[in-house]
Amino acid sequence: MHFTWTQLIPGVGYYYSHIATLAIVSILLMIIGVYARVSLGSGMTAVIPTSKFSVRGVFEVLTETIGKLADQVIGHHGRPFAPYFTALFLYILINNFVGLIPGMLPATQNFNTTFALGIFSFLAYNIIGIKYGGLGYLKHFLGPVWWLAPLMLAIELLSHVLRPLTLGLRLANVITGDHTVLGVFLGLFPVGPAIPFYLMGMLVSTIQAFVFTLLSMVYIALATASDH
Numbered sequence: 001m002h003f004t005w006t007q008l009i010p011g012v013g014y015y016y017s018h019i020a021t022l023a024i025v026s027i028l029l030m031i032i033g034v035y036a037r038v039s040l041g042s043g044m045t046a047v048i049p050t051s052k053f054s055v056r057g058v059f060e061v062l063t064e065t066i067g068k069l070a071d072q073v074i075g076h077h078g079r080p081f082a083p084y085f086t087a088l089f090l091y092i093l094i095n096n097f098v099g100l101i102p103g104m105l106p107a108t109q110n111f112n113t114t115f116a117l118g119i120f121s122f123l124a125y126n127i128i129g130i131k132y133g134g135l136g137y138l139k140h141f142l143g144p145v146w147w148l149a150p151l152m153l154a155i156e157l158l159s160h161v162l163r164p165l166t167l168g169l170r171l172a173n174v175i176t177g178d179h180t181v182l183g184v185f186l187g188l189f190p191v192g193p194a195i196p197f198y199l200m201g202m203l204v205s206t207i208q209a210f211v212f213t214l215l216s217m218v219y220i221a222l223a224t225a226s227d228h
Helices: 017-040 055-073 079-098 111-133 135-139 146-188 195-227
Strands: none
Touching (some): 055 195, 111 135
């Protein structure tokens, strides 16, 4: 059992450190989001991109980049989901990065957190699929051949039920492994030799946030494909 800064919060303890971290990151991102929205302004000011580096500029670039990726993965109807994917990516990324701070336990290292994110993604793409495809979305669970419908239904249901589980396991296990390696080297070499592992940790954290977001895009693309 290792010390974490969140243990200093009354009533938290070690086993609830990931919940405290999740709450801190959530509050921080809400504050940043509100500040970015206020900076955006209204009217023509909100349409014209900012010409200087700022919180608003970072959000604009990130949302535009993820929006273009959504266009490629989902299609022309993927752009409206750019804010959702941007929020999902940032939420996971910042939680991953927090774990790089000595004495902080990342919420994404706990399977309860990542599984909850997986369930959120699962509910999102199914709701969107029903909204876009109606009954047509439910038909794809039965397959193209009617006499194989019972078998295809069982396979499709199992596949869909396992998606939040695999999303959660992949994220939690990779982040746990990465931060464990970093923690070992920090214990041996607090500075100097540990720097490459910090860089590796940042890369892994970014990739895992991107993979989770990309898979969520793919699921929405599959869920809305029956509508086109």
